[in-house]
Amino acid sequence: MKTAVRKDLTNEINSGRKARLIFICLFLLLILxxxxxxxxxxxxxxxxxxxxxxxxxxxxxxxxxxLKFRLPKAITALxxxxxxxxxxxxxxxxxxNPMAGPYVLGISSGASLGVAFVILGFSSTITPESLTGxxxxxxxxxxxxxxxxxxxxxxxxxxxxxxxxxVLILGIMLSSGISAVVTIMQYFSNETLLKAYVxxxxxxxxxxxxxxxxxxxxxxxAGIILSLxxxxxxxxxxxxxxxxGSIGLNVRFARAVIxxxxxxxxxxxxxxxxxxxxxxxxVPHIVRILFKTSDHKILIPGTILMGGAVMLASDILSQLPGxxxxxxxxxxxxxxxxxxxxxxxxxxxxxxxxx
Amino acid sequence: MNILKYISLCLLIVVSxxxxxxxxxxxxxxxxxKISRAERLSIVQKDGWTEVxxxxxxxxxxxxxxxxxxxxxxxxxxxxxxSSAVIFVPVQKMICMSTTHVAMITALGExxxxxxxxxxxxxxxxSVLRNAEKGLVADVGYEANLNKELIIKISPDLIxxxxxxxxxxxxxGKIRELGIKVIINADYLETDPLGRAEWIKLFGAxxxxxxxxxxxxxxxxxxxxxxxxxxxxxxxxxxxVMLGLPFKDTWFISPGNSFISNLISDAGGDYLWKxxxxxxSMPYGIENVYIRGLKADYWxxxxxxxxxxxxxxVDPRLDDFPCFKNDNLFNNNKRIxxxxxxxxxxxxxxxxxxxxxxxATILHPEIFPGNELMYYKKID
Numbered sequence: 221m222k223t224a225v226r227k228d229l230t231n232e233i234n235s236g237r238k239a240r241l242i243f244i245c246l247f248l249l250l251i252l253x254x255x256x257x258x259x260x261x262x263x264x265x266x267x268x269x270x271x272x273x274x275x276x277x278x279x280x281x282x283x284x285x286x287l288k289f290r291l292p293k294a295i296t297a298l299x300x301x302x303x304x305x306x307x308x309x310x311x312x313x314x315x316x317n318p319m320a321g322p323y324v325l326g327i328s329s330g331a332s333l334g335v336a337f338v339i340l341g342f343s344s345t346i347t348p349e350s351l352t353g354x355x356x357x358x359x360x361x362x363x364x365x366x367x368x369x370x371x372x373x374x375x376x377x378x379x380x381x382x383x384x385x386x387v388l389i390l391g392i393m394l395s396s397g398i399s400a401v402v403t404i405m406q407y408f409s410n411e412t413l414l415k416a417y418v419x420x421x422x423x424x425x426x427x428x429x430x431x432x433x434x435x436x437x438x439x440x441x442a443g444i445i446l447s448l449x450x451x452x453x454x455x456x457x458x459x460x461x462x463x464x465g466s467i468g469l470n471v472r473f474a475r476a477v478i479x480x481x482x483x484x485x486x487x488x489x490x491x492x493x494x495x496x497x498x499x500x501x502x503v504p505h506i507v508r509i510l511f512k513t514s515d516h517k518i519l520i521p522g523t524i525l526m527g528g529a530v531m532l533a534s535d536i537l538s539q540l541p542g543x544x545x546x547x548x549x550x551x552x553x554x555x556x557x558x559x560x561x562x563x564x565x566x567x568x569x570x571x572x573x574x575x
Numbered sequence: 576m577n578i579l580k581y582i583s584l585c586l587l588i589v590v591s592x593x594x595x596x597x598x599x600x601x602x603x604x605x606x607x608x609k610i611s612r613a614e615r616l617s618i619v620q621k622d623g624w625t626e627v628x629x630x631x632x633x634x635x636x637x638x639x640x641x642x643x644x645x646x647x648x649x650x651x652x653x654x655x656x657x658s659s660a661v662i663f664v665p666v667q668k669m670i671c672m673s674t675t676h677v678a679m680i681t682a683l684g685e686x687x688x689x690x691x692x693x694x695x696x697x698x699x700x701x702s703v704l705r706n707a708e709k710g711l712v713a714d715v716g717y718e719a720n721l722n723k724e725l726i727i728k729i730s731p732d733l734i735x736x737x738x739x740x741x742x743x744x745x746x747x748g749k750i751r752e753l754g755i756k757v758i759i760n761a762d763y764l765e766t767d768p769l770g771r772a773e774w775i776k777l778f779g780a781x782x783x784x785x786x787x788x789x790x791x792x793x794x795x796x797x798x799x800x801x802x803x804x805x806x807x808x809x810x811x812x813x814x815x816v817m818l819g820l821p822f823k824d825t826w827f828i829s830p831g832n833s834f835i836s837n838l839i840s841d842a843g844g845d846y847l848w849k850x851x852x853x854x855x856s857m858p859y860g861i862e863n864v865y866i867r868g869l870k871a872d873y874w875x876x877x878x879x880x881x882x883x884x885x886x887x888x889v890d891p892r893l894d895d896f897p898c899f900k901n902d903n904l905f906n907n908n909k910r911i912x913x914x915x916x917x918x919x920x921x922x923x924x925x926x927x928x929x930x931x932x933x934x935a936t937i938l939h940p941e942i943f944p945g946n947e948l949m950y951y952k953k954i955d
Contacts, residue, residue, distance in 0.1 A: 262860030281869045288892050289862045293824070426824030426861060429891055539860060546825055546860040 239511055239518055246525035250298075253532035257294040258286065260541035292433055293426040294532065300425060300489045301499060301531025303440045305523045306447050307485040308500030309507075310478050313454045313516070315378050318564050319388045321501025322486035325374050326395030327367045328497075329402075331490035332421065334366025335359060336402045339417045356435045356492075363491035368483040370394060375479070423494035423550040425535055432492050443485040444524065450478055451516035458514060497550055498557020499534075503527045505564050530556065609789070612796070613773040615761040618780055623650060625664075625780050632759035634855060643758060645780050662756050665783040668731040670715055674916070675762055675771075675924040676735050677703055679778045682925055683787060690729045691715040696914040699921045704912075726750060733781070735760050766834050768841070768927035769796055775925060791925075798928040803841050806935050809942045810843035816938070817847050817864075817871035817898070820878040820889055826864040827856040835876065838927070842934035843942075847871060865892070873938060874898045875951075877906045879915075883954060904954035905937050919950045 259270050265282050272278030273286035304322060311320040311327075322328050338359050373394065378387045406417065428436065453474035456464035461471050489496065507522040508514065534552040608617045617628040625645040632641055644656055648663045670691035671677055677700055680689055686702050695707050695714040706712045713729060716722040726734065733756045736747065747757050762774040772795050779788020816839050818829055829835050830853035831846065839846045847867050851857065868874075874896065880886055883904070887894050898904065910918035923930055933951045936943045 262863040263866050281866050284892070284895055285862045285866060288895075289865065422823055424823035424825075427890060544857075544859050544863045546858060548825070 235513075239513075242510055243521065243525070246522065246529065250525050250529040250532070253529050253536065254294055254298065257297060257532045257536050258290045260536055261285070261290055261539050262541070262544055262546055264542065289426065292428060292430070293535065296425045296428055296433060296436065296493065297531045297535040298528045299436055299440050300493055300496060301503075301527040301529070301534075302524050303443060303485040303489045303527075304496060304500040305503035305507075305527025305530070306444065306520070307482040308502075309504040309516075309519060309523045310447060310450070310454065310482050311500075312504055313458050314475065314478050314482075315374070315387065316458070317378070317387060318505070319385075319501065319561070321498070322367070322482070322490075323495060323497040323499075324388065324501050324561075325391035326370050326398060327374075327482070327486045328490050328495040329395035329398040330366040330368075330370030331363040331487045332366065332495055333398050333402060334362035334364070334487070335491060336405050336417060337366075338362045340405045356432050360435055360439060360488050360491040364483050364487035367487035367490065368479070370398070371479055371483055375475070421494050422548060423496040423553075425493055425549055428492055436488055436492050439484055439488040443481050443488070446477065446481040446484070447520055450474070450481060451520050453478065454516040454520075455514075458516075495550070497554050498561065499527065499531060499553050502557035502560035503530055505560055506530075610773060610776060612767055613762075613765055613770040613776075614767070615764060616774060616777060618776055624652065624656075627758075627777065627780060629759055629761055631764075632761040634764065641759060643756075647783075659751070659756075662733060662758070662781070664781055666732045666781045668729070668733075669781075670726060670729065670731045670734045672717075672734070672736045673760065673763065674698060674921040675774075676760060676778075678921040678923075678925050679775045680782075682775065682791060682922075683778055683782055683784050685778075685782050685784075687711070688782070690731050691726065693717045693721075696912075697916050697920075699910060699912055699916040699918040704916075721747075723749060726755070727753060731755060733758060737761065737763055762924065766832055766837055768834060768838050768930065769799055771834065771924050772796075772927050795926065795928060799931060802928050802931055802935070806841065806843045806931075806939070806942065810939060813843055813845040814872040814938050815847055815870050816844045816873045816875055817868045817896075818874070818876045820880065820886070821861045821864070821893075824861045825858045826861050828859045828864065829856055830854075838930055838934060839875075842931050842938055844873070844934065844938045861890075865895075868896050868898075871896060871898045872901075873903045873905065875905050875907070875934070875937070877904060877954065879908060880906055880954060881908065886954075902953075902955070905948075905951045906954050907950050909948060909950055909952040923950055 259265075259267060263282075263285060265285065269278045269282050270286055273283040276283070278286075307327070308321040311322065311325065312318055314320075315325075374387065374391055377390050381387055381390070453464075453469060456467060456469045457471070457474060457478075464471050464474070486500065503526050504519070504523055507519055507526050510526070511518050511522055513519065531553075534549060534556060538547045538549045538552045540547060608619050610616050610618055615630045615632065617626075617630065619626045619628075623646065627643045627645055629641045629643075631637060631639050633639075642660055644652070644661045645664050646652055646661060648665075652661060667688055668690045669680070669688050671680065671689060672693040674697055677686075677689065677692060677698060680686055681700050681702060686700065686706065689703060689706070689712055691713040692698055692703070692707075693715055694717060695704075695712065698704055698707070703712060707714075713725055714722075715725055715729075727750070734747070734750065735758050737760050751757055760774065760777070762771050765771040765774070773792055775788045775792055776785070779785045818835060819827060828848050828851070830851045831849040832852050833856075836846045836849055840849065847870065877886060880889075883899070886899065886904070893899060907919040907923075908917055919930075929949050932943065932946065933948050936946045936948060937951060
């Protein structure tokens with residue numbers, strides 16, 4: 221009896237030590253990718269010039285590229301990676317569904333619908349050019365509402381239907397339905413607005429103005445803080461609603477908090493960067509495999525680090541360093557994310573135990 | 576003796592073979608391809624019909640030849656001729672999918688034969704717009720949204736499309752099945768400005784107005800070559816030119832072997848990407864274009880931009896360009912309709928010498944003092 225307890229304890233200490241090691245590695249990886257993302261791009265700039273750019277000590281063209289192009293893009297990539305991965309993690313736990321994610325379940329489409337209403341809907345009052353300053357908040361709020369509405373719908377469905385694959389299929393149906401509505405809106409909207417919308421739908425990290433980046437940073441930070449406080453709730457929810465209720469958790473309140481948090485995270489990103497696929501679903505799985513735990517006190521910080529690192533790596537890849545051509549960011553994240561998703565589906569039987 | 580006999584026999588066969596060939600060419604009125612500049616078109620006058628070949632009619636086609644036989648209405652044709660490839664001329668009712676086609680039809684004075692277009696909002700020609708108002712020109716939609724029932728109701732002699740690759744055969748298959756002739760026009764793939772203009776000869780053949788089409792093209796060719804040599808003689812420095820607008824963080828760059836690149840070079844400009852080669856526009860990273868664009872003296876063809884503010888609303892970092900600061904911004908949207916029709920993409924294709932003169936006036940105002948721009952305007 222005594223030895224068993226001791227063994228448990230040493231196991232825990234060991235795994236705690238291991239987790240700390242992984243955290244340090246992930247953090248270093250994140251920093252490495254952040255630096256690489258600034259150093260590598262489609263223009264070859266010598267490392268000395270890159271460093272010089274920060275000290276006002278380099279070719280002016282290069283300085284602009286580093287400070288106005290690469291730095292904001294790297295910060296955006298970091299923020300987007302964190303936000304999407306966190307919202308994916310929370311959704312997977314709340315729905316107790318390994319396939320949940322902002323893109324797959326149609327949350328991003330919901331956000332698109334919100335944006336479509338702003339860009340295409342009120343053509344008489346708001347033009348794309350007027351969406352500066354305060355307009356950015358309108359855009360992001362519409363995106364939150366759209367994401368939230370779809371979230372709510374999926375929640376209602378998943379409370380009625382227990383089978384996770386059914387919920388997934390319904391999510392796909394929902395996002396196709398929303399795309400159809402957006403297509404009809406596009407069909408009847410005038411050309412300039414349509415172009416503004418089409419450009420928006422192509423996911424991109426490198427086109428945010430300073431103002432937009434501020435809005436993104438503020439809202440994602442709020443989402444991150446909220447999720448750091450929600451780890452206990454998520455742990456309890458993972459064990460089932462009955463259990464969560466029995467240990468004194470207000471399930472309805474917990475769900476509402478996580479719900480708001482997810483909508484803010486996924487909605488803000490979608491508002492400014494367009495729908496970016498498969499990061500939200502894939503990263504939490506990579507983190508679970510890495511830490512071999514379902515404790516959200518570890519998963520949440522792990523997902524933050526991993527999400528940022530994966531998105532930065534995707535951005536570096538999309539720039540195809542050394543070549544003049546660039547790839548759309550969505551293609552890169554899909555190519556990274558889809559294998560993970562397939563792997564999860566294939567080993568779903570054993571894996572669904574952790575939900 | 577025997578050997579000699581054989582040799583003479585062989586010689587006789589060879590000689591008679593040659594003779595036969597010569598006799599054939601002599602018999603036909605003309606076998607010369609009357610196209611000199613356009614790379615994807617060939618028109619040969621045969622005895623009793625005109626053979627039109629469209630070569631590689633869509634982007635990326637290689638070794639594709641589409642042959643059409645243009646014959647006078649009611650004329651008797653040889654039996655080997657595939658009747659689905661026969662087009663009876665003069666064409667009386669046509670539907671066109673591109674604005675350049677509309678321009679060429681208008682230039683031949685045949686706009687009343689135009690029964691349908693793809694996107695009436697993109698049309699500039701006032702006479703065609705007037706006809707549309709009277710209900711004589713229908714809007715048949717585009718690509719997958721093509722209104723097939725409307726096309727069948729119009730039942731034109733001919734639909735002229737532009738190459739959308741193998742897909743196009745899919746959506747037009749049904750229409751071909753109903754006996755409506757479809758011809759693919761590849762004028763937009765021509766990279767020589769005069770090559771694009773020469774496609775008017777196809778319309779000349781279709782409307783039996785060959786002489787008018789030939790003379791329109793010849794005077795165009797004449798004007799273009801004279802202008803070009805004048806520019807070459809007078810130009811000492813070639814200003815650097817950049818084009819277009821970014822699409823988020825991707826900037827699609829017209830390659831050095833494109834229509835616009837050739838035009839800039841003929842106008843005495845130095846296109847910043849003149850050394851690139853590609854059949855299509857190339858997606859470049861915005862930072863890459865930015866660093867090269869810092870050298871540009873002029874910025875042309877800036878999408879559909881009408882003022883400086885529209886450029887910075889696309890990306891505020893674009894105001895760093897010296898050509899932006901120096902106010903050297905010119906766009907090809909001087910002649911536009913309220914709904915989005917732009918004459919640059921319409922009659923511009925037919926008048927390369929006017930495009931050349933415009934660009935040369937922008938880059939070298941000293942050569943053409945007082946010349947007013949036709950298709951281009953300054954962006955302030």
